[in-house]
Amino acid sequence: MKTLQPDTANAAQFKKKALELQSGDPPELPSPEPEKVPQQPPETIPQPDGDPIGPDEPDQIPPLPDPGPPWPEPDNPSQPMMF
Structure with a gap:
């Protein structure tokens, strides 16, 4: 059985990237340009x-x-109006 030896350059880059991600500060992402309407x-x-x-x-x-x-007036003022 063959054992794989990690490439030291790739391992160093991987370790550096892992440490950057663990540092607590999020990586800076370029802000997208707002779409111009x-x-x-x-x-x-x-x-x-x-x-x-x-x-x-x-x-x-x-x-x-x-x-x-x-309203209409009654014919005879003495009589009350019927509605």
Whole structure:
């Protein structure tokens, strides 16, 4: 049976690496570069050139009709109302 002799150079590198890992300080890893996301300009809403209803134009909305009294009046004021 043949016994394997460790290569002294490889053994020294292995021992050095093992000691580095046991030292308690984590090995420095290069920080990954953040992925750059292309930024688009904000969407703009087109604005009209002027007021849609000018100050010299009449109102476009007709007035509301008069609602009248809040409840109907009884025919005879001496009689109570029935709801």
